[in-house]
Amino acid sequence: MNANTHSSIREDIRRRIVAGEWALGEQMPGEIDLASEYDCSRTTMNRALRALADEGMIERKRKGGTRVRPLPVHQAQLQIPLVREQVENRRQTYSHRVVKRTMRQPPVAIRARLELGDSDRASFLETLHLADGAPFAFESRWVNLAAVPDFQEARLDELSANEWLVREIPFTNGEVGLSATRANAALAEALGEDEGAALFTLERTTWLDGTAVTTVTFYYTSGFRLEFPI
Template identity: 50%
Template sequence: MSERSHHTIREAIRDRISSGEWAPGALMPGEVDLAGEYQCARTTVNRALQSLAEDGLIERKRRAGTRIKELPVKRARFEIPLIRQEVEATGAQYRPHLLLREVIDAPNAVTARLQMKTGNRALHLQTVHMADGAPYAYEDRWVNLEAASGILDAPLDKISANEWLLKHAPYSSGDVTFSATPAGPGEAAALDIAEGEALFTIDRTTWQDNLHVTTMKLYYRPGYKLKAQV
């Protein structure tokens, strides 16, 4: 029997918290005990608990253990969208249009974001996501080849880097910033809009455990609306 994933353990623990098995403020069993109960590795339990802590349900302190929060914080959950599915949900036909694909020395800002060594080479991609032949969103992305070397052989003119990475180099954590930014010359040309128009922009970096995978900026055409669950 294969070991259960940390996602499965996380949801099982979440259900026990929701059912009131552990009252607010109560001390939870330790990682070793939970690993024995769920017959999985302690690292699997650790990842599950870390995810629940990030969701605001529990509080973890070294030497003090893990407690159920007295007032759990309800947080909006943001899932990385598969842009092809976004487009197809509107009834349009999706196609990635690759503007740039190069392997170069990563600039200092990218090196810092991806926690790479100075001088390491990275894959730089610029892609327009098309809907029925019209620009839907523009993506400027850098990929850490140590984390996703197989992407060099991927047919990125047929499957977007967005979709390839979600399938072949899945993330465990990340950070994301939402903002409105004026379209510069590059964004305006890619999206076929006037310079200076306000664009809904997602600035995101994701990693798998301690290995950073990719950092990117995604610019949507004016009128885009983001939906999230709370």
């Protein structure tokens, strides 16, 4: 492949990471090998990899080589950890199950949040996140397909929608709301809670250069405690 500019190389390596060519945490080929593959100078390859490292998609160590980050890190003053991190930080095994996935017209409040027209449709997804096989959080998400057209065809068996979107669309800004929600019948059944139980609730909307990407609500099981660095 002859892609001899650092930007085109960066974008192609990003595409290969998103496609799963290298697993999360897996070591990638060395800088010299990649430069040979892309028929470019080592300086050009170094520049492309440095840009991906600055974005948080990969991590580079002088004697440890280059690896795909288990989870990309945005350059932000405050970071809300993703569900998989929350589970693994408790020394539990994370898994997830897609409960519903469809494309439909969002309700009025969601259309306003995503800045969609009355006739626009969006991708709707419900996901159950598990810790050691037990319910941990329930996710209800809308995705603006005008901002992320590839999402509709994305495979979400290994990566949750949460992680897929972080890898594919690095947001430039977002809003987060925290509250308590009483579990309705559907949430109680999904999370194994009593109906009416108080659930810690996190709502988040992210934008990329002024375009709304996704709005999501996470409902956590009773006793959840949110911890994050600032």
